[in-house]
Amino acid sequence: MGADGGTLCDRRDIIVKTKKQDKKPDKEAVNFTIWNLCRLTKEPLHDPIVMDKVGFLYNKTSLLECLIDKKKKKKHKEIIGHIGKLSDINDVILEKNPDFSEEDKAETMDKTAVSLIRKSRFICPVLREEIRGQFSVYCISSCGHVMSEKAIGLAKKDGCCMLCEKPFQESDIIKVNPESTAAKEIIEQIISEKSNEKKRKKTTKEETNKKSKTSSIANEEHICKESTE
Numbered sequence: 001m002g003a004d005g006g007t008l009c010d011r012r013d014i015i016v017k018t019k020k021q022d023k024k025p026d027k028e029a030v031n032f033t034i035w036n037l038c039r040l041t042k043e044p045l046h047d048p049i050v051m052d053k054v055g056f057l058y059n060k061t062s063l064l065e066c067l068i069d070k071k072k073k074k075k076h077k078e079i080i081g082h083i084g085k086l087s088d089i090n091d092v093i094l095e096k097n098p099d100f101s102e103e104d105k106a107e108t109m110d111k112t113a114v115s116l117i118r119k120s121r122f123i124c125p126v127l128r129e130e131i132r133g134q135f136s137v138y139c140i141s142s143c144g145h146v147m148s149e150k151a152i153g154l155a156k157k158d159g160c161c162m163l164c165e166k167p168f169q170e171s172d173i174i175k176v177n178p179e180s181t182a183a184k185e186i187i188e189q190i191i192s193e194k195s196n197e198k199k200r201k202k203t204t205k206e207e208t209n210k211k212s213k214t215s216s217i218a219n220e221e222h223i224c225k226e227s228t229e
């Protein structure tokens with residue numbers, strides 16, 4: 001009986017463990033994708049890397065190629081629709097993980113192929129810990145350095161980046177790969193700001209046209225007056 005109970009207990013342990021392990025790869029896969037792959041091409045991130053205003057990461061060359069090609073831009077509207085001009089992106093400096101194996105490159109980047117053992121491409125340059133979604137990560141947009149929440153806390157106390165010693169403002173700090181709800185809110189805000197800017201530009205253009213029309217009429221009237229005198 002005792003032995004049976006023990007066996008049952010062990011089996012239950014196994015079941016519980018298997019269930020937990022079943023859930024893990026999905027989250028791991030998502031984290032692997034956002035911290036290692038370009039959001040646009042899903043290719044491994046490599047220098048030069050840029051970040052948009054939301055905090056998403058891209059391979060700069062791929063993103064720029066897409067932004068200048070109207071057809072490509074339209075095709076990927078859902079991913080990059082909120083990026084309009086060069087000032088909407090920021091160069092970022094991510095510290096490469098010295099333990100990252102280039103062999104990983106050859107593996108398929110399929111969600112199912114993501115293993116818990118795979119090393120992440122980047123680390124926090126201060127904590128020297130792998131970036132794989134276990135802590136929040138921030139970028140100092142004025143210098144481009146990317147680091148963990150703990151490291152950014154230390155930098156904030158000094159008021160300058162500990163890697164390049166460049167002073168920064170609180171508004172220069174952008175969260176990299178924010179949670180989906182926060183990301184959605186930022187995208188909505190960017191889009192509404194853009195449409196407001198468009199409206200403003202249109203109104204200014206209309207006003208300028210009106211003014212130039214009025215002044216040309218005034219000029220004509222003046223000329224007419226002069227000629228009759």
Ligand SMILES: [Zn+2]
Pocket residue numbers: 140143144145161162163164165166
């Ligand atoms: Zn820096």
